[in-house]
């Protein structure tokens with residue numbers, strides 16, 4: 619049983635809207651790191667920060683090759699960490715890539731990556747989750763609108779909004795191939811979703827989100843207030859976004875794959891407790907229980 623107060627009630631009988639109770643940027647403005655002060659302010663305001671080139675072309679080539687190796691490996695495909703598309707049976711996501719792969723392990727530890735996470739979260743950080751979202755062409759499914767924090771709070775027991783994700787493009791993210799969309803400013807309001815969490819929710823939700831889904835009415839109001847921004851960029855570009863930003867992405871019906879690696883950093887001062895609104899914890903490959911800081 620958790621002894622912490624639940625600041626963000628969710629999965630009850632009705633949808634509820636609660637103002638954010640936590641800072642967005644936890645570090646002080648003079649915390650040293652790769653993010654400039656004006657960009658940190660922008661991140662605080664918008665809930666995201668886009669970087670034109672986080673890693674270079676040679677590094678992209680190495681990461682792409684690694685992604686192709688992972689996807690082609692029959693042992694990895696058979697592993698529970700791989701999620702396949704319900705229709706085509708192609709690989710949709712592979713979790714814990716920083717543990718499966720020395721290349722992605724090195725990417726996580728890279729100062730350009732972890733240094734930014736530390737600056738935003740104002741402490742040492744550990745990896746709560748990592749994944750590649752492969753999104754091959756010709757019909758790969760999208761990700762319906764959600765706040766990651768809603769799930770991480772309800773199902774993984776993260777108490778506070780002190781978590782940040784980075785999505786690094788390993789193929790060009792076009793305006794047509796299922797790029798990430800965020801509602802700027804949405805991170806300032808927590809939307810508690812209606813409906814109890816089924817026991818094995820994660821198995822279904824990784825292919826198609828159900829519990830933890832905002833209503834059409836809430837999404838209409840939020841999109842009216844905030845608008846929707848689509849993130850495009852060449853391979854090597856990246857988007858940092860707050861754990862409570864409302865986001866999603868469409869299907870990819872183009873022939874051009876949209877493959878990104880996502881790394882989720884959580885503050886070592888915000889480690890997971892018991893789930894706030896789910897009968898059981900999700901497996902550790904989705905929600906880490908090893909809080910060793912990235913060094």
Ligand SMILES: O=C(O)CCC(=O)C(=O)O
Nearest residue numbers: 751761766797798866867
């Ligand atoms: O890959 C995408 O477009 C979005 C993925 C996402 O939101 C997630 O993995 O939580």
Ligand SMILES: [Fe+2]
Nearest residue numbers: 764765766865
């Ligand atoms: Fe997400």
